[in-house]
Amino acid sequence: MNLRTSIIPSKSTFVGCKNEIDKKAICIFAATGFFLDQDTYFKELKVLKSAFDYSLDEQNIVSENCYFKWHYSPIERPFEQVVNEFAILFETIINEQVGDKKVILPLSGGLDSRTQAAALLHLKKNVVSYSYKFENGLNETYFAQKIAQVCQFPFEKWVIPEGYLWKDIEIIATINQCYTEFTHPRQAAVVNKFSNMGDVFCLGHWGDVLFDDMKVDDHLSLDAQVDLMVKKVLKKGGLILGRKLWESWRLEGDFDNYLKERISFLLKEIDIPSNANSQIRAFKSLFWAPRWTNVNLSFFESVKPITLPYFDNRMCEFICSVPEKYLLGRQIQIAYIKMRNPALAKIAWQDHRPFNLYNFHWNKHPWNLPYRMYKKIDREFITKNKVVNNYENQFLGIENDENLRYWLFDNTSFINFINPELTKEIYDKFKNEDHLKYSHPISTLLTLSLFSKLISDEKV
Numbered sequence: 001m002n003l004r005t006s007i008i009p010s011k012s013t014f015v016g017c018k019n020e021i022d023k024k025a026i027c028i029f030a031a032t033g034f035f036l037d038q039d040t041y042f043k044e045l046k047v048l049k050s051a052f053d054y055s056l057d058e059q060n061i062v063s064e065n066c067y068f069k070w071h072y073s074p075i076e077r078p079f080e081q082v083v084n085e086f087a088i089l090f091e092t093i094i095n096e097q098v099g100d101k102k103v104i105l106p107l108s109g110g111l112d113s114r115t116q117a118a119a120l121l122h123l124k125k126n127v128v129s130y131s132y133k134f135e136n137g138l139n140e141t142y143f144a145q146k147i148a149q150v151c152q153f154p155f156e157k158w159v160i161p162e163g164y165l166w167k168d169i170e171i172i173a174t175i176n177q178c179y180t181e182f183t184h185p186r187q188a189a190v191v192n193k194f195s196n197m198g199d200v201f202c203l204g205h206w207g208d209v210l211f212d213d214m215k216v217d218d219h220l221s222l223d224a225q226v227d228l229m230v231k232k233v234l235k236k237g238g239l240i241l242g243r244k245l246w247e248s249w250r251l252e253g254d255f256d257n258y259l260k261e262r263i264s265f266l267l268k269e270i271d272i273p274s275n276a277n278s279q280i281r282a283f284k285s286l287f288w289a290p291r292w293t294n295v296n297l298s299f300f301e302s303v304k305p306i307t308l309p310y311f312d313n314r315m316c317e318f319i320c321s322v323p324e325k326y327l328l329g330r331q332i333q334i335a336y337i338k339m340r341n342p343a344l345a346k347i348a349w350q351d352h353r354p355f356n357l358y359n360f361h362w363n364k365h366p367w368n369l370p371y372r373m374y375k376k377i378d379r380e381f382i383t384k385n386k387v388v389n390n391y392e393n394q395f396l397g398i399e400n401d402e403n404l405r406y407w408l409f410d411n412t413s414f415i416n417f418i419n420p421e422l423t424k425e426i427y428d429k430f431k432n433e434d435h436l437k438y439s440h441p442i443s444t445l446l447t448l449s450l451f452s453k454l455i456s457d458e459k460v
Contacts (some may be wrong), residue, residue, distance in 0.1 A: 007051045007316040008206065009069050010297055010308055011289050012179075016045040016059055023249045028259060030444050031231040031242030033181055034292035041178075041451065045426035050286055064082055068313070070282030072275040074323040074414070082326050083335045084223065089318055090309060090336070091119050094202065097307035098125060103151065104130040104197035104304065108145030109350025111211075112204030115333045116309065118340040120202065121151045128198050130156040132190055146347045156193070162387075164189035165394045166403040175298050181443040182450075183390045187294040194303040201306045205293055209284050210310055210319050213277050213328045220276035229283060233345045234265070239439040248419045277324050285316070371440040389438035395430070404442070407449045414449035415458035 005013065018041075021191065025039035038046040044077075048054060051068040054061060095115070103120060107113045107129045120127050129151075131144030139212035141157040165172070165182060172188050194201075239256075246255035266287060272279040289311075290431060300306050309315065338345045345357035350362040354371050363370065374403050387393050394403055407414070408423050423445055430438035 001056045002349050003048070003054045003056060003160055004067070005048050005050055005052050006311065007313045008285055008294075008311045010046075010294055010311055011049055012049040012290060012294070012302075014040065014045055015048060015056065015061060016040075016042070018042045018458075019044045023245070023251060024258065025395075026448070027242045027246045027249075027251070027255055028251060029412070030245050030441070030448075031235065031238040031255075031259065032287065032292075033235045033238065033440065033444070034233075034295070035179065036291065037081050037266060037287060038226065039186075041455075047291070066275075069315075070270060070272065070274050070285065070316075071320050072278035072324070073320055075321045076323060078121070079331070079335070080328055083332055083339065084321055085318070086332050086450075087336055087339065090115070090154075090231065090313060091123055093309045093312045093314065094119050094125075094307075095123055095313075096204055097309060098200055100126075101200045104194060104198040104201045105165075106201070106203065107131050107147050107155075109140070109146035109206065109348075110350070111330055111333045112207035113144075113339070114344055114347075115207065115337055116202055116204050116418065117147050117151050117153070118337050118344055119309075122340050126132070126198075127151070127153045128156070129153040130158065130190075130193075130197070132158040132160055132186065134387040134390075134393050135161050137160050137243055137393075138383060138386075142348050145348060147344060150341070150343045158190050158193060160186050160189045160390075160393060162393050162397065163400050166400070167270045169403075169450065170453070172299075173447075173454060175302055176295050178447050178454065179449035180292060181294045181440065181442040182445040183356070183394065183439060185299055187296065187299045191299050191303055194300070197254055201300050201304055203297070203300065203306055203308050204310065205284070205297070205308055206289055206310045207333065208330075209281060209289070210315065211327060211333050212330050213324060213434070214280040214284075216280060218275050218277055218324060220222055222264075222267060225267055225276055226260060227278060229263050229267065229280065233288075235440040235441070237437045237441045238436075238444075241444060244422050245418070278320075281319070287446070324372050359447075389436070389439065391435070392442060395439065396435065396443065404446065407446055408442075411453060413452040416454040418445065418448060 004014065020043045020412065022039060022041060022043045025035055026041065028036050028039065038049060040047060051066060053065045053067055055063040072334050103125050104114060105120065105127050107117065128147045129144070131141040133140040145155055145157060172182065172185065176185065243255050267279065267283055270279050270282045270286070272282060285406065297306055313347060327348070337357060349360050350353050352363040355363045394400060408427060409420070426438060426441045428443060430442040
């Protein structure tokens, strides 16, 4: 069988078999929240690389050939020309992907979905939109609703209820196969609401990476890039759990060195010496997008087909031709939204509240001082007790704790997989020391518990 993987695949293709557990790979997963490169839970099971042509025989790779390597080959031309090229390409891709189907559009206060909204409205597509917020949480639907109103898209706003995870946790684990931990896929709470909305999702994932700089000097050395990427991939508290798993399994060597060596090898393979921003963007697109961002696309896809305009191979090739100076600060998307729909551009940009796409440059001292004072008062007296993070919704409170303890301490397959003393240590630190710092480690242990049950059930 011949198979070509996309430059940014929307789903992983697995080849091999589930035999021996890959404990080193799991330690990296625990520290970063995703599996690196071709790693999986098993040594003999691998994920096919991005942008490769494969010849496969049953569960084996017969031959492989890379058809695209990320590069930096800027073509100098005026900024306005670049924006026009993006507009034509973006709208062509969306038009091809959604056709005459009824589009389901998730909206937020950021730029990616707003850019999609501008394109879909310009193309006169039939669109329904939605957003959601936490129960007793901040009003995350505010800007999304404003965007929908300007575009005259029907809009639904939903509430993610406290403890939504537990009643469907085994279904959730089956859908994403435990390849991300459970503090991220909020869409799992509303997945049953999608079935009657439309025909196809138009998702804005990865626009914020492709169309922004990586905040580094273009001439940053490779060693400095490695150090930076190690810091970038580590989740809060992740290094603690990665080290402890490594030690509890008595793996050879040092976990910190192993992680650094893996990242160094992958960065060297990309080999874009002329521009560090481009090289880091390539690293993220090769390893972060397919192995972290894309895992939870499976929740959307379990209900309706998905489309991803920023994942299109042509978009990746376009980015390689854009001078880095034009990618700085999301300039292309901002200019596109202004061009297609000035009213959308006048809605406040969530990351730069209360400023919009015309005046966000004023989001600095002293012009933003009044809003900063307002936000300080708001945090201390109004929203102090609001839910901000998913772990608060899932793990805090008596009922949540009872469910969490069941999966951490009463799941026999997990007790045989992870040292119970390590689990108790992390749990106690989460409960008694720092909820935020240990929310990722505790969620990862929960994920590993569900993984152990999946494997146990498969063997029965």
